[in-house]
Amino acid sequence: MTSPAVEAFGLVKNFGSVLAVDGIDLEVRRGEVFGVLGPNGAGKTTTLKMLATLLPIDRGSARVLGVDVHANPHRVRELIGVTGQYASVDENLTARENLVLFGRLLGLSRAKARHKAEELLASFGLEDAADRQIKKFSGGMRRRLDLAASLISHPPLLFLDEPTTGLDPRTRGQMWDTIRQLVREGTTVLLTTQYLDEADQLAHRIAVIDRGKKVAQGTPDELKASVGNSTLHVRLADREHTARAAELVAGVVGEQPVLTPEAGGLNIALADANRAADVLIALRQAQVGITTATVRRPTLDEVFLAITGHHSEANDEAAS
Amino acid sequence: MTGTVQQTLAMAGRALIKMRRNPEQFFDVTLQPLLFTAMFTYIFGGAVAGSTESYLPLIIPGILAQTALTACMATGIQLREDMDKGVFDRFKSLPISRIAPLAGPAIADLVRYAIAATLTIVVGIAMGYRPGGGVAGVLGGWLLIVTAAWSLAWIFTWFGTIARSAQAVQGFSMMIMFPLSFLSNAFVPTQTMPGWLQAFVHVNPVTLVIDACRDLMNDGRLTANVVWAVVGCAAVVAIFAPLAVRSYSRKM
Numbered sequence: 001m002t003s004p005a006v007e008a009f010g011l012v013k014n015f016g017s018v019l020a021v022d023g024i025d026l027e028v029r030r031g032e033v034f035g036v037l038g039p040n041g042a043g044k045t046t047t048l049k050m051l052a053t054l055l056p057i058d059r060g061s062a063r064v065l066g067v068d069v070h071a072n073p074h075r076v077r078e079l080i081g082v083t084g085q086y087a088s089v090d091e092n093l094t095a096r097e098n099l100v101l102f103g104r105l106l107g108l109s110r111a112k113a114r115h116k117a118e119e120l121l122a123s124f125g126l127e128d129a130a131d132r133q134i135k136k137f138s139g140g141m142r143r144r145l146d147l148a149a150s151l152i153s154h155p156p157l158l159f160l161d162e163p164t165t166g167l168d169p170r171t172r173g174q175m176w177d178t179i180r181q182l183v184r185e186g187t188t189v190l191l192t193t194q195y196l197d198e199a200d201q202l203a204h205r206i207a208v209i210d211r212g213k214k215v216a217q218g219t220p221d222e223l224k225a226s227v228g229n230s231t232l233h234v235r236l237a238d239r240e241h242t243a244r245a246a247e248l249v250a251g252v253v254g255e256q257p258v259l260t261p262e263a264g265g266l267n268i269a270l271a272d273a274n275r276a277a278d279v280l281i282a283l284r285q286a287q288v289g290i291t292t293a294t295v296r297r298p299t300l301d302e303v304f305l306a307i308t309g310h311h312s313e314a315n316d317e318a319a320s
Numbered sequence: 321m322t323g324t325v326q327q328t329l330a331m332a333g334r335a336l337i338k339m340r341r342n343p344e345q346f347f348d349v350t351l352q353p354l355l356f357t358a359m360f361t362y363i364f365g366g367a368v369a370g371s372t373e374s375y376l377p378l379i380i381p382g383i384l385a386q387t388a389l390t391a392c393m394a395t396g397i398q399l400r401e402d403m404d405k406g407v408f409d410r411f412k413s414l415p416i417s418r419i420a421p422l423a424g425p426a427i428a429d430l431v432r433y434a435i436a437a438t439l440t441i442v443v444g445i446a447m448g449y450r451p452g453g454g455v456a457g458v459l460g461g462w463l464l465i466v467t468a469a470w471s472l473a474w475i476f477t478w479f480g481t482i483a484r485s486a487q488a489v490q491g492f493s494m495m496i497m498f499p500l501s502f503l504s505n506a507f508v509p510t511q512t513m514p515g516w517l518q519a520f521v522h523v524n525p526v527t528l529v530i531d532a533c534r535d536l537m538n539d540g541r542l543t544a545n546v547v548w549a550v551v552g553c554a555a556v557v558a559i560f561a562p563l564a565v566r567s568y569s570r571k572m
Contacts, residue, residue, distance in 0.1 A: 054412055056570075077415035088410035092338045104330035105416050107323055133341070149410065 003066035005030045005157050005188040006051060010060035013046050020046045022212035023060065028190050030156075033183055035203030036192045037303075043212040044192035045085060045161055051190070052082045052159045065157060081150030085161040087142040088149075089134050095121060095145050096130045099152065106153050120148040124178070140171030147178065158182065160191040164198060176201055196303055200224070208307055216307045227298040227306040228269030232276045237289035239264035245288045252282050258305060267302065270295075324417040331424020339428065345398070349391050349436035357383050357443040360507060368508050376449035380440065381461065381533035382506030385526050387436045388469035389501050393493040395429045396476025400486040418569045419561070422477055426470060433469035437462050453540030461537035464549060468529045471553035474560035481567040500526050525552050 006028035013021040021043040028034040036044045049055040051062055053073040062069040064076045082088070089098045096117050103113030121130050124144045134142060143163060150158060163179065164172040179202055183189060193199050199206045200220040208216040208223065216223060236245055242264055249257045249268050253275060258267040268279055276295045283290060339345055361379055365372035399422065402408065411421050441458060445451075451458050476493055483489045503517065504526040510518050521527050532549035535541050 052413055054409060074415055077413055080413065082410065082413040084406050084409045086406045088406040088408075088413075090334065090338075090407040091405070092341050093334065097334075097337060101330055101334050102410070102414070104333075105327050105411075105414055105420070107326065 002030065003063065004028060005032075006034070006062070006064055006190060008047075008051065008060065008062040011047060011050055011057060011062060012059035013043070013050060013055065014058050019212055021050070024207075024209065024212070024214050026051075026207060026214075028188060029205075030188050031183070031186060032204040033179070033189045033191065033202050035199035035206040036190065036209055037194070037196065037199045037206050038192075038209035039194060042209045044209055047209070048159050048161050048190065048192055052080055053077055054082070078153075079155055080157045080159060081153070081155040082159045083143075083146045083150045083161065083163060085165065087134070087146045089142065089146050091135045092133060094131045094133055095126050095137070095141075098134065098145065099149060102149050103152050108152075116152055120151065124148045140167050140174070143167065143171075143175060144178070147175075151182075156186070157188045157190070160189060162192055162194065165194065172198075196224075196298070208303070210308050223303060224298060225271075227302050228271050229298075230270050230273040230276075230295055231298050231302060232268040232270055232279055233260070233292075233294045233296070234266050234268070234280075234283070234290045235292045236264040236266070237291050241288045242266070244286070245283060248282050248286055248288065249279055252279050258302075269298065269302070269306070324420060327416045327420035328423045328427065331420050332427040333424075335425040335428030336431070339431065345394075346432065346435065348394055349387070349432045350439060352390060353383065353387050353436055353440040354443055356386065357440055358447070361447060364507060373448050376444055376447065377451070377534070377538045378509075379507065380444040380449050380451075381530050381537060382504075383444075384437055384440050384461070384465045384533060385468070385504070385530045386501040386506055387440055388433060388465050388529075389472060389497050389526070391432050391436045392429070392469045392473035393476050393490075393497055394432075395426060395473040396478075396480040396493060397486050397489045399425055399477055399480035400483055400489045403480070404486075419565045422481070422561075422564055422568060426473055426477060429473060430466060430470060433466045434462075436469075437465045451537045453537045457536045457538070457540035460540075460542075460546075461533045464529065464533055464536060464546065468549065468553050471556045474557050474564060478560045478564040478567065481564050500524060504530060506530055525549075525556070528552055 004027050006026055008024060008026040011021050011024045012019070024043070024047055026034075026047075036047065038044045046055065050057045051064060051069060053069055053076050057070055065079050067075045067079065069076050090101070093101065099117035099120055100113045103116050104110070108116060121127050124147070126141060126145060126148070129137065129141060134145065137145065147160070147163070160179070164175050167175065176198075179189060179191075191202065203220060205219055206217065206223055207214050236242060242259065245266060246257050246259070249266060253268060253270065255269060259265065260267055270276060273295055280293060357380070360383065361372050361375060364379070365375035369375035369378060402425070408421070441462065453460070475496075476489070479489050479492055483492065503520055504524045505521060506526065510521050513521065528545065529549045529552070532543070532545040535543040535545050
């Protein structure tokens with residue numbers, strides 16, 4: 001039987017008195033995309049860095065493709081590629097120089113390293129920018145180069161730390177396509193993200209992490225089902241009607257709506273977007289006036305709220 | 321082993337490209353020799369040795385040693401700065417020898433040490449220094465200084481791996497650098513110093529290097545001082561290179 005791509009048991013990491021990761025178990029199967037979802041400061045990056053041998057594990061244990069991370073970090077490094085949240089390429093070097101440098105460090109001959117660099121520059125659409133220094137690169141180009149640099153040795157397992165944070169939608173889509181292509185070729189991917197839709201688009205399974213603990217795990221569909229497939233947000237004309245509106249909504253959808261932080265706003269989880277009309281009709285018939293109504297997909301914050309009972313922003317000040 | 325060599329050379333290549341792109345890194349090794357050689361010679365020359373000409377054989381090896389120390393101090397500061405950058409995360413995640421990211425820049429910095437030593441000697445000669453050791457002696461002294469700078473750089477590299485910030489390395493290194501260079505025989509004969517100070521001056525490794533350098537450049541003799549200076553350099557590398565690698569590996 002082959003071992004899973006990643007097995008982690010009770011991972012713990014302290015930074016001084018801050019417990020950044022508090023007993024996380026993970027199992028990533030070979031060939032899948034596993035998403036670690038959570039707000040800033042939840043411990044996603046710290047977990048990934050421990051698995052990728054970049055941070056010592058304080059307690060617990062982890063194995064990557066059957067190799068113990070603590071006992072044999074050098075062997076683990078031969079099996080993984082890591083793409084950091086902040087591009088882990090050299091700012092002062094050109095794209096080509098970066099790729100040749102990493103190729104040489106990985107033991108390729110000069111000619112092979114050059115050849116590999118050309119190949120990767122071409123497949124990531126960076127040929128025109130090959131001789132420009134990275135500090136003149138856009139965010140999207142950096143990320144692409146960063147990913148290219150992780151692929152020089154064809155590692156069977158890739159760690160991607162927030163691969164699309166800060167990218168525009170078009171570049172994000174390109175990045176997703178590249179990741180999907182890699183997975184088709186048999187690479188296992190563990191990625192962290194703050195975006196539910198990214199996890200939804202890419203991941204076969206997702207672990208939700210909050211305050212250093214795993215609070216939920218499942219397929220994207222399972223997670224979304226916990227908050228409904230879409231959310232109806234209404235703003236009442238008169239905030240005095242909030243309690244009455246909540247009662248009416250509960251009568252229609254069978255579940256209490258969530259009151260938004262601003263007064264007179266309701267978030268209503270819907271299993272089916274078509275139910276929005278029923279809610280609006282019920283409010284109208286009861287003569288509860290509204291100023292706005294929007295139907296949208298659930299946000300990470302709502303998944304969070306549903307799973308953890310608190311807003312994800314509450315964690316932001318603890319961001320690492 | 322061949323892997324380590326290839327990785328170290330690749331890292332040295334990276335450092336050289338960076339040097340070429342950031343020529344301001346050469347300020348310390350170009351301006352300091354020009355400025356200090358002229359300044360110290362004209363200020364102290366008459367008072368210490370009677371004239372600037374007779375002071376030069378004393379001061380040039382001293383300035384050489386001092387310049388080497390400052391130049392290798394920068395090695396540690398730059399390493400620390402570099403380690404905060406994202407690219408070091410990638411270096412750490414690659415299956416490469418742990419000494420390569422430290423030894424690579426150290427090798428590239430030989431260029432800086434060579435520039436500093438050459439400029440100091442050239443300025444000295446322009447000011448009237450006529451080394452008695454001839455071409456061979458001067459080359460020997462030059463080689464010794466570059467070797468000493470490279471060896472001492474491992475101390476500052478170690479600081480770089482243990483300090484929290486580049487500023488901390490800088491502050492700490494200054495505290496080491498000033499006593500080492502001034503509490504030596506670099507600028508003045510030691511006879512007028514109090515006994516306890518002379519005792520320190522005599523065990524100061526910088527004094528050792530300066531004595532060896534004077535023997536080579538002024539007399540053209542391969543003395544016991546030279547042998548001891550080389551042994552001292554080797555000892556510094558043998559102690560501080562493993563310390564630096566160990567604390568660098570621990571940071572992961």
